[in-house]
Amino acid sequence: MDLVLEVCDTFVFDKIYSALFPVPDAVTTILQAAADPSVALKNISVPYIPATPYEYTLIPAGPAAYMTTIARTNIWRQTTSLYIITAIFGVLLYLVFATLSYVFIFDKRSMQHPKFLKNQISMEMIQALTAIPFMVLYTVPWFLAEVRGYGMLYWDVEDYGYFYLALQFPLFIGFTDCGIYAIHRGLHHPLLYKRLHKPHHKWIVPTPFASHAFHPVDGYLQSLPYHFFPFVFPLHKISYLFLFTFINVWTIMIHDGEYVTQNPAINGSACHTVHHLYFNYNYGQFTTLWDRIGGSYRKPDVSLFDQKVKMNQATWKQQSKEMEKIVKEVEIVDERTYDGPDSKKTQ
Structure with a gap:
C-alpha cells in the first residue's frame, strides 16, 4: 500500500496538503532552488522525508512535497x-x-x-x-x-x-x-x-x-x-x-x-x-x-x-x-x- 500512497501523494495529496498546511515562504525557496541548485531546498523549514525508501527510484517527489508542514511521514x-x-x-x-x-x-x-x-x-x-x-x-x-x-x-x-x-x-x-x-x-x-x-x-x-x-x-x-x-x-x-x-x-x-x-x-x-x-x-x-x-x-x-x-x-x-x-x-x-x-x- 505504500506504493499506492506514494503515487497518490505525488499526484494528489502533496498539492492538497501544501494548500491546506503551507510552509511559510516555501514558494520563494523553491524558486531559489530552481534558479540556483546550490541552495537546493536547504532553507525549507520542514525537512522532507520520503514516505518509502523506494521513492526516488519510482516517482521523484514534486515541489509540492516540500511545501507543507504536514510531512508525508506524519501518521x-x-x-x-x-x-x-x-x-x-x-x-x-x-x-x-x-x-x-x-x-x-x-x-x-x-x-x-x-x-x-x-x-x-x-x-x-x-x-x-x-x-x-x-x-x-x-x-x-x-x-x-x-x-x-x-x-x-x-x-x-x-x-x-x-x-x-x-x-x-x-x-x-x-x-x-x-x-x-x-x-x-x-x-x-x-x-x-x-x-x-x-x-x-x-x-x-x-x-x-x-x-x-x-x-x-x-x-x-x-x-x-x-x-x-x-x-x-x-x-x-x-x-x-x-x-x-x-x-x-x-x-x-x-x-x-x-x-x-x-x-x-x-x-x-x-x-x-x-x-x-x-x-x-x-x-x-x-x-x-x-x-x-x-x-x-x-x-x-x-x-x-x-x-x-x-x-x-x-x-x-x-x-x-x-x-x-x-x-x-x-x-x-x-x-x-x-x-x-x-x-x-x-x-
Whole structure:
C-alpha cells in the first residue's frame, strides 16, 4: 500500500496538503532552488522525508512535497490519506466490477426466482455502499502498519528469490482460505449470526451486487486473514496489490450465479449459491478443502450446471421448499419480502 500512497501523494495529496498546511515562504525557496541548485531546498523549514525508501527510484517527489508542514511521514496524514484512497478504490472496484458482472455475466432470469427479493438490487447496493466506509475505517490500521514498515512486504525479488515469488500465491490462497473458513463458520453461530452475518444472508438468490453487501463488522472480520498474511509471510509489494484486487473480484464472481466449473476442489459460484440457499454448507472462500475436513461440504446439484434445468420452475420450487425448512431452523421467522408473483412474506 505504500506504493499506492506514494503515487497518490505525488499526484494528489502533496498539492492538497501544501494548500491546506503551507510552509511559510516555501514558494520563494523553491524558486531559489530552481534558479540556483546550490541552495537546493536547504532553507525549507520542514525537512522532507520520503514516505518509502523506494521513492526516488519510482516517482521523484514534486515541489509540492516540500511545501507543507504536514510531512508525508506524519501518521495522521497517512491515516487520512489511506482512508480516502481505500474508500474510493473500494467503492469504484465494487461498482465497476459488479456492474460488469451484472451486465455481461449474471443471468437476469434468476430475478424471476420465487426467492428473489422485492427491490433486491437496490437493497444490495445500499447495504454495500453504507458498509464499505466502515469496513475501510476498520481496515486502515492494517495498511498504516504496513506503510510504516511493520509487515513483511518487500520490493527486491532477490530478497526471497523467484521460487518464493511464485510460491506466495498458493500460500496466500491456502492461508486465507483456512482463516476465512474458520471465521465464516463462526459467524454462523446463533449468537453471531443474528447480530452480524444475517444481513448478508438476506440474499437467497444473490446478484453480483450482493458481493459486498455485509454488516460492516462481518465484512471486516472475514477480511482479517488477508491482512494477517503479510505480517506472517513475506509478500511482494506488487503481488500484494494484485491479490488485494483479486480477492475483491473473486468475491463478486462467486455471487454472479454463473457456474463455469464443476471442479470438486474449487469453491466457486455454484458452491456459494448452495451456501446462500441452504445456509449451513460451503463456508470456504477459494477451495472446498476445509468444508470437506469440517464436514460442511455440500456438492452443488447437477441441475445448477444444466441451463435447461437451472431456470426451471420445478427446480426453483424444490430449492424454495428446502430453503424454507432450513431458514425456519436458522432464523425462526423469515422476514424477507419476495418479489415473485406467488410469493408472500412468511411469518
